[in-house]
Amino acid sequence: MSLESTAPQEPQAGIVESAEEVRKMLRQALLLAAEQGGRELCWLDADFATWPLSDPALLEALSRWALPHRRLHLLATDYEPLRRVHPRFVQWRQFHDHVITAGAYDPADALERSQPSPQGVVLAPGLLVMKLWTPVRASLSLRDAREEAMAREWFDAIEQRSATSFASSTLGL
Numbered sequence: 001m002s003l004e005s006t007a008p009q010e011p012q013a014g015i016v017e018s019a020e021e022v023r024k025m026l027r028q029a030l031l032l033a034a035e036q037g038g039r040e041l042c043w044l045d046a047d048f049a050t051w052p053l054s055d056p057a058l059l060e061a062l063s064r065w066a067l068p069h070r071r072l073h074l075l076a077t078d079y080e081p082l083r084r085v086h087p088r089f090v091q092w093r094q095f096h097d098h099v100i101t102a103g104a105y106d107p108a109d110a111l112e113r114s115q116p117s118p119q120g121v122v123l124a125p126g127l128l129v130m131k132l133w134t135p136v137r138a139s140l141s142l143r144d145a146r147e148e149a150m151a152r153e154w155f156d157a158i159e160q161r162s163a164t165s166f167a168s169s170t171l172g173l
Contacts, residue, residue: 011128013142022138026122026130027052029140033124034061041065042073042155045120046107049081050135053089066096074102075158079166093166103162110158123151 011028030052033041045051052058066072076082079102083090093100111117120132129141129151141147 010142011130011140013140013144015137015139017137019136022132022136023050023052025138025140026132027055027058029122029124029128029130030058031061033122033127034058034065036127037065037124038126039069040071040073040125042075042121042123042125042152042159044075044105044110044155044158045132046077047079047081048074048076049085051086051120053082053086056088059088059092062092063096066099068098070099072096072100073155073159074100074166075105075155075162076102076166077105077107079104082166102164102166103159104165105158105162109161117154121151121155123148123155125152 010032011025016022016025043051062072116133118131118133122128122130125148127143129144129147130138131140131151132138
């Protein structure tokens, strides 16, 4: 098997408008961000249930990415669906707690007053911004500093108002 066939296929920038294309673009964007992303990845979704977070190739790529100086910022309104649907990711999260910050946000905080707000975001600074508008519509920008700056400002504002959530383990008495 050649190395080319195992490398993530770089997604095409633009807009997709079908559930299958959105899932494909999301998987490609996540793989690319894990393989080529820098020190930081930022993900936002209501619950991450429809994301391909149980994908073995993605988890392997994230494991290689998860060095101590890196950070994966997660923001969700509810992590319970993620726990139920993606037990492999939850296990990965336990092993890589050192790189993860997770917050719960109020959905009202994600609404942009001046323009439409995406339902989900994948931000890999210097590489890509993917916005999930609906389950059947998404947009992707590659190496677009303006789009990245706007997405980063929006994400940071939500993160600042979020509360710590999605602990790597639950302690009980």
